[in-house]
Structures are given as C-alpha cells and as structure tokens.
Amino acid sequence: MTRDQPTSSPAQPGQPIATRVTLVVPPDPSMARVARLTASALAASAGLTVDAVDDVKIAVSEMLALLVGRGSADPVTMAFSVSPGELVVEMTSAVPPFDGDDPELELANLVLDAVTARHETTHDGNAARIVASVSGPVT
Amino acid sequence: VTDIGSNDSLAVTIDADGTVVAIGDIDMAGGPLLEASIARREAEGPLVIDLSKVVFIDSSGLRTLLAASRRAAERAETVVLRAPSREVSRLLEITGTASLFSIQS
Numbered sequence: 664m665t666r667d668q669p670t671s672s673p674a675q676p677g678q679p680i681a682t683r684v685t686l687v688v689p690p691d692p693s694m695a696r697v698a699r700l701t702a703s704a705l706a707a708s709a710g711l712t713v714d715a716v717d718d719v720k721i722a723v724s725e726m727l728a729l730l731v732g733r734g735s736a737d738p739v740t741m742a743f744s745v746s747p748g749e750l751v752v753e754m755t756s757a758v759p760p761f762d763g764d765d766p767e768l769e770l771a772n773l774v775l776d777a778v779t780a781r782h783e784t785t786h787d788g789n790a791a792r793i794v795a796s797v798s799g800p801v802t
Numbered sequence: 803v804t805d806i807g808s809n810d811s812l813a814v815t816i817d818a819d820g821t822v823v824a825i826g827d828i829d830m831a832g833g834p835l836l837e838a839s840i841a842r843r844e845a846e847g848p849l850v851i852d853l854s855k856v857v858f859i860d861s862s863g864l865r866t867l868l869a870a871s872r873r874a875a876e877r878a879e880t881v882v883l884r885a886p887s888r889e890v891s892r893l894l895e896i897t898g899t900a901s902l903f904s905i906q907s
Contacts, residue, residue, distance in 0.1 A: 692831035693810050699858070717889070724860040728830045732862070770861040770897065776898040 681746040690731045710801035719780035725771045726793045733758035749798040760786045806839045814839040827862030854865040854885035871902045878906045
C-alpha cells in the first residue's frame with residue numbers, strides 16, 4: 664500500500680488536501696475484506712458518518728466483485744482519494760469487457776446507485792476502470 | 803448444531819431444527835460457503851436461514867440467497883430469512899428483493 668501525500672487525520676472541513684492511497688491486491692475473493700477494512704478506515708479519516716462509511720464498504724465490495732468476477736489473473740489496483748467529506752475510489756484491472764445485459768452487473772449497479780454519489784464503469788479494450796464517490800457531511 | 807465450515811468472511815452452522823445460521827460477511831468469499839450449506843440443507847424441506855449475525859452483505863452474497871429463492875420457488879416453497887440484520891434488510895430494500903422471501907423478525 665502506498666500513500667502519496669501524508670496528512671493529519673481526521674481531515675477538517677476547508678482543509679485543501681486530498682490524500683491518495685493506492686492498494687494493489689490479487690484477484691482473490693478474500694481480498695474483499697481487506698479492501699473494505701482499508702476503505703472504511705480512509706472513509707472515517709475523511710470525516711464521513713457511520714452510515715456513509717457503511718456505504719463505502721458496500722461500494723468497494725461491489726466494485727471488487729465485479730472485477731474479480733471477470734476471472735482475470737491480473738491484480739486489482741485500488742486508488743483512494745480522501746478529502747474532507749468525500750472518498751473517491753478508483754479500481755482498475757485487466758479484465759474482459761462487461762456485457763451490458765449481465766444480471767450481475769445490473770444488480771451491482773443497482774446497489775452502487777443507492778450507496779454512492781456517483782459511479783462510472785468504463786473499459787478501454789484492455790482494462791476495466793470503475794470509479795465511485797461517497798460523500799456526505801463531516802462528523 | 804452442525805458446524806458446516808468457515809473462512810475469513812463467514813461461518814455457517816446448521817441448528818438442530820435445520821436452520822442455516824450465517825455469521826459474519828456474506829460477500830464473494832462468504833457466498834460460496836453459504837451456497838454449499840444451503841445446497842446441503844434444502845433437499846430436506848423448506849429452508850430457513852438465520853441472518854441475525856450477518857454484519858455485511860453485498861450483491862454477490864445476495865445472489866446466493868436469490869438463487870436459493872429461485873430453486874425454492876421451483877419446489878413451490880419460499881425461503882424464510884429469519885431476523886435479518888440491519889445490513890441485510892438494507893440490501894433487500896435497495897434491490898427490491900425482500901418480496902421474494904418470507905421475512906421472519
């Protein structure tokens with residue numbers, strides 16, 4: 664795990680910082696728990712409420728499941744951008760393109776719609792990229 | 803109580819009355835363990851799954867429950883979800899799938 668810009672924690676409103684943490688994990692289902700633990704700690708450091716932290720855990724788990732479920736042996740890179748009241752998660756992995764009618768994708772998107780402020784899934788022909796943001800009032 | 807198994811995410815037991823009890827996280831690691839437990843139990847009659855000790859569930863875990871619900875419907879049965887935790891109830895609400903189960907509080 665790498666951390667690009669060390670900062671104090673928790674972040675305070677108005678503080679012009681965005682800490683970026685990168686985590687690279689093997690495409691293994693057991694990594695979902697690692698991803699959730701990392702994401703929830705970072706969400707807490709962003710000052711998000713307990714409910715928003717729960718949303719982050721669900722979002723990260725959905726994103727990772729979509730990528731790991733594609734069956735690639737390539738690792739999944741997670742980049743977390745932490746700023747006061749917001750956690751942006753970007754996951755990338757070299758996986759086959761998604762089928763838009765895939766019921767798994769449809770269900771995951773339904774959940775992501777509910778727990779994130781925004782999310783987007785793209786594929787450049789080689790790798791998939793899923794970006795999601797959870798934001799809310801700072802506690 | 804029969805201990806079915808556990809991994810980093812989930813532990814599953816089957817009570818003396820046949821209730822499948824899930825403890826922990828039903829995610830892409832825990833889902834297959836729950837699936838195996840359900841498969842072992844569902845041939846013996848209507849399926850009851852205690853979800854009171856589930857602290858996390860995502861759509862990959864929910865798909866395990868939905869698959870059990872589909873199979874139960876083919877047998878003209880309904881899967882009973884007993885005391886679903888707040889996390890389970892929220893996901894059922896988000897996905898609009900609560901009506902596929904019999905919810906027992």
